[in-house]
Amino acid sequence: MSSQLCLIVRAQAAFLAAALVLTLQGCGRAANATDAASAAPRIAAATDIEAGRYLVKIGGCNDCHTPGFSETNGATPEADWLTGAPVGAAGPWGVSYPVNLRLALSTMDEDEFLDLAHAGEGRPPMPWPSLKAMSDGDLRAIYRYIRWLGPKGVPAPAPLAPGEKPAGPTITFVPSMPS
Ligand code: HEC
Structure with missing residues (x-):
């Protein structure tokens, strides 16, 4: 793989990981919403x-x-x-x-x-x-x-x-x- 391509793949992997973390955090927030009461x-x-x-x-x-x-x-x-x-x-x-x-x-x-x-x-x-x-x-x-x-x-x-x-x-x- 060219180094440029590697960079793109790595960037995509990082993006996916970040998206996953955000999704999981979103789950946590949704669960906490019921705590309001x-x-x-x-x-x-x-x-x-x-x-x-x-x-x-x-x-x-x-x-x-x-x-x-x-x-x-x-x-x-x-x-x-x-x-x-x-x-x-x-x-x-x-x-x-x-x-x-x-x-x-x-x-x-x-x-x-x-x-x-x-x-x-x-x-x-x-x-x-x-x-x-x-x-x-x-x-x-x-x-x-x-x-x-x-x-x-x-x-x-x-x-x-x-x-x-x-x-x-x-x-x-x-x-x-x-x-
Ligand atoms: C940026 C200024 C500001 C901050 C910060 C602020 N207040 Fe107020 N507060 C006001 C003003 C101005 C009013 C009058 C609002 C109106 O006339 O509807 C008010 C009204 C109130 C009332 C209504 C009282 C009544 O008898 O009608 C309560 C309760 C209250 N504030 C509680 C709080 C609490 C608790 C906090 C902190 C978490 C807070 N305020 C932070 C400006 C502020």
Whole structure:
């Protein structure tokens, strides 16, 4: 076989091997899809509170729901996490505000929280698809953790419909070309 041909054959073999691995991984994913409704958190943690804390950390919830968190690279003390933000996100949806989850969840029971997450509908930039994709066990862990933190702070402003004028500061989410 010419060396050029060898290269092609080798490349094809590598491609087939890669395709096989991808196919097998695909099988694994399909099997895991049913886990979405499972009751247990999928991460290993000593308690639901630990699991919830971890999921909130890696889920980026503090980036929006905790004032100053992102700006200080996460220096906000845990006692102040998820207390909501007064700066609105303005866009074609109107204005949304990162809800004070410490207060919101204190008046919502666990099943109501699950219903909200399953519906996964609301204004951007809340990552609704991420919440919707979480297993029930993960959602329950997040809920229990936030209830464990307890109510704190003041409610974020109510969302506004398109055209309504906000009373306070907003960040506008509208793409623009460089001038
Ligand atoms: C990019 C910013 C952003 C991130 C990140 C984010 N949120 Fe939100 N969240 C929002 C905004 C804005 C709203 C209000 C949405 C609306 O008005 O429909 C919201 C609303 C919510 C609500 C609805 C509360 C209610 O009472 O209606 C829940 C629950 C929630 N977020 C949980 C979470 C969790 C849990 C995480 C982390 C996994 C998270 N959010 C990450 C911005 C964010």
